[in-house]
Amino acid sequence: MANGQNVEVVAAPASRVRIRSAWLDRESFQGFVWIAPAFLYLAFFIAYPFFMSIYLSVSSARVGSPESHFVGLQNYQRLFADPTFWQTVRNSFVFTFGSELIRLVIGLPLAFALNRTFKGKRLVQGLILIPFVIPIALSSLAWKWMFDSLYSVINWMLMQVGLIDYPWQWLGEPGLAMWSVIIMNVWRGFPFSAVILLAALTAVPQEIIEAAKIDGAGPLRRFHYVVVPIIRPILFVGLLYSIVFSFTDFSAVWLLTQGGPYNTTHVFGTYAYNIGINAGDIGQGAAITLFIFPFLALIVIVMLRFLRRES
Amino acid sequence: MSGHRVWRRLRADYGPYLPLAPYLFVVLFPFYWMVITAFKRDSDLYNLTTAPFWFKEPPTLAHLKLLLEGTLFLTWLQNSLIIGILVVLITLALALPAAYALARMRFAGSQVMSTGMFLSYLIPPTLLFLPLSQLVRGLGFTDSIWALIVVYPSFTLPFCTWLLMGFVRTVPREIEESAQIDGCTRFQAFRMIILPVIVPGIITAGIFAFTLTYQEYIYALTFVSASANKTISYGVTTDLIRGDVFYWGSLMSGALIGALPVAIVYAFSLDHFIHGLTAGALK
Numbered sequence: 001m002a003n004g005q006n007v008e009v010v011a012a013p014a015s016r017v018r019i020r021s022a023w024l025d026r027e028s029f030q031g032f033v034w035i036a037p038a039f040l041y042l043a044f045f046i047a048y049p050f051f052m053s054i055y056l057s058v059s060s061a062r063v064g065s066p067e068s069h070f071v072g073l074q075n076y077q078r079l080f081a082d083p084t085f086w087q088t089v090r091n092s093f094v095f096t097f098g099s100e101l102i103r104l105v106i107g108l109p110l111a112f113a114l115n116r117t118f119k120g121k122r123l124v125q126g127l128i129l130i131p132f133v134i135p136i137a138l139s140s141l142a143w144k145w146m147f148d149s150l151y152s153v154i155n156w157m158l159m160q161v162g163l164i165d166y167p168w169q170w171l172g173e174p175g176l177a178m179w180s181v182i183i184m185n186v187w188r189g190f191p192f193s194a195v196i197l198l199a200a201l202t203a204v205p206q207e208i209i210e211a212a213k214i215d216g217a218g219p220l221r222r223f224h225y226v227v228v229p230i231i232r233p234i235l236f237v238g239l240l241y242s243i244v245f246s247f248t249d250f251s252a253v254w255l256l257t258q259g260g261p262y263n264t265t266h267v268f269g270t271y272a273y274n275i276g277i278n279a280g281d282i283g284q285g286a287a288i289t290l291f292i293f294p295f296l297a298l299i300v301i302v303m304l305r306f307l308r309r310e311s
Numbered sequence: 312m313s314g315h316r317v318w319r320r321l322r323a324d325y326g327p328y329l330p331l332a333p334y335l336f337v338v339l340f341p342f343y344w345m346v347i348t349a350f351k352r353d354s355d356l357y358n359l360t361t362a363p364f365w366f367k368e369p370p371t372l373a374h375l376k377l378l379l380e381g382t383l384f385l386t387w388l389q390n391s392l393i394i395g396i397l398v399v400l401i402t403l404a405l406a407l408p409a410a411y412a413l414a415r416m417r418f419a420g421s422q423v424m425s426t427g428m429f430l431s432y433l434i435p436p437t438l439l440f441l442p443l444s445q446l447v448r449g450l451g452f453t454d455s456i457w458a459l460i461v462v463y464p465s466f467t468l469p470f471c472t473w474l475l476m477g478f479v480r481t482v483p484r485e486i487e488e489s490a491q492i493d494g495c496t497r498f499q500a501f502r503m504i505i506l507p508v509i510v511p512g513i514i515t516a517g518i519f520a521f522t523l524t525y526q527e528y529i530y531a532l533t534f535v536s537a538s539a540n541k542t543i544s545y546g547v548t549t550d551l552i553r554g555d556v557f558y559w560g561s562l563m564s565g566a567l568i569g570a571l572p573v574a575i576v577y578a579f580s581l582d583h584f585i586h587g588l589t590a591g592a593l594k
Contacts, residue, residue, distance in 0.1 A: 031418030137544030
């Protein structure tokens with residue numbers, strides 16, 4: 001009797017422990033535990049501020065003043081009536097797609113040039129990627145100096161070879177300033193494009209190329225009919241990343257021109273900073289940044305659909 | 312030897328390098344220009360009459376001296392390194408378990424969470440800097456490097472989790488399962504079997520977290536204002552422009568030295584770096 005009771009007393013906690021450990025081991029519970037820290041962090045520092053910016057965009061929030069109240073769509077109405085905002089939208093697209101196009105055009109030959117074996121390939125590849133690695137804030141100083149109104153070394157070179165006959169104001173002339181910003185953005189980003197393209201090219205099996213060669217296909221036809229279909233998915237995803245990267249850029253433009261001259265190089269990021277921080281109008285600034293979102297959403301939808309179809 | 316044959320020899324010997332030469336020139340010239348500018352005397356720098364590509368007067372260390380003695384350059388460097396290292400540690404501590412769970416466990420909402428991870432990678436600092444400036448002030452980090460330390464993982468974490476998931480998937484499930492049958496808990500199996508195998512992935516993720524952090528600009532510009540709390544790229548680009556005067560020599564020496572830590576990390580981990588770069592786009 002006493003024995004029996006003892007057994008019961010001992011057995012109950014033991015089985016409870018076993019049940020509990022089995023429960024803890026179950027993936028449905030453990031999965032949450034393992035992912036919880038990252039999930040909570042992202043919820044607090046990405047999801048929450050994202051919704052906060054939606055609220056800010058319909059409020060009268062200002063830097064340094066604690067009071068803000070709901071103002072409806074007033075910030076948006078002011079934006080729509082603001083010619084500089086429309087200029088910013090146009091600039092953002094010119095900057096993004098201009099940079100992207102040029103990156104591809106000059107990145108592709110580079111990828112081909114790197115897609116063979118030669119001595120020192122690793123070194124060359126390492127050097128080519130430097131602009132992408134060095135903080136753009138720091139390398140932009142070199143560009144600002146090379147585009148200087150008086151001491152521009154680029155002007156000096158172009159004038160020596162006779163391409164221009166007077167010093168260009170790279171950062172001071174409306175149309176030219178956008179080109180200058182694009183040039184620097186291309187310089188920074190084409191190594192990335194080239195490396196992605198190279199990774200895609202090395203994924204093309206050599207036998208297929210050889211087979212096409214034997215069948216009498218020239219380099220252009222081989223590229224169009226054999227290489228492109230194989231590298232298309234990688235190219236596509238790499239391109240979209242690169243577009244997002246350019247579209248949401250802040251530092252390259254800010255450091256080179258601060259959006260000037262006459263707002264001709266303002267992109268979403270720089271204009272939002274100018275209004276939200278420099279002018280202190282956080283509500284209006286938040287409304288500007290939110291215009292990035294539909295564009296990003298579109299990219300994400302295209303990307304997810306594409307990835308699903310490929311797999 | 313005919314000219315034709317000389318050309319053929321040249322092509323055979325240097326063929327692969329010829330198309331690369333213009334690229335290398337464009338890529339490297341700005342850095343060459345930084346070095347030259349950093350060590351030229353002002354009288355040489357602002358001399359418009361002669362070719363600017365080399366020293367006409369003896370080089371000088373005056374710009375470097377101004378940088379080190381006239382600004383808080385070393386403090387900025389220290390800030391950037393402290394922030395970089397702490398952000399790498401926080402990122403890995405959060406990303407490793409998350410990557411393991413997403414790659415290995417099936418649980419309600421795991422699909423949603425992995426999509427969410429991917430989406431948050433695409434929500435850029437440009438979209439979040441205004442509300443985050445209010446958020447960090449609310450947390451009590453007004454004008455402090457801690458504001459940056461707590462916020463920076465928001466862009467390193469999604470990317471590193473994504474990257475590490477790929478590495479976890481390469482470990483065969485069977486090894487882990489046999490360890491669990493032998494009585495290991497999940498955590499022990501993770502620590503003793505997964506972690507040692509994915510060390511290359513951890514290094515790659517660490518390198519990326521560090522370089523992304525070191526490059527960040529808009530958050531630093533928005534959250535911090537005192538010179539002693541600035542990061543390197545923020546400090547160099549603001550404190551050496553006084554009014555209308557650009558201290559070009561010092562700006563260039565600051566940019567060069569400031570770029571060194573990433574350049575060194577990068578030089579020692581080129582293969583990891585390229586792998587991570589392509590993995591980010593390919594997976």
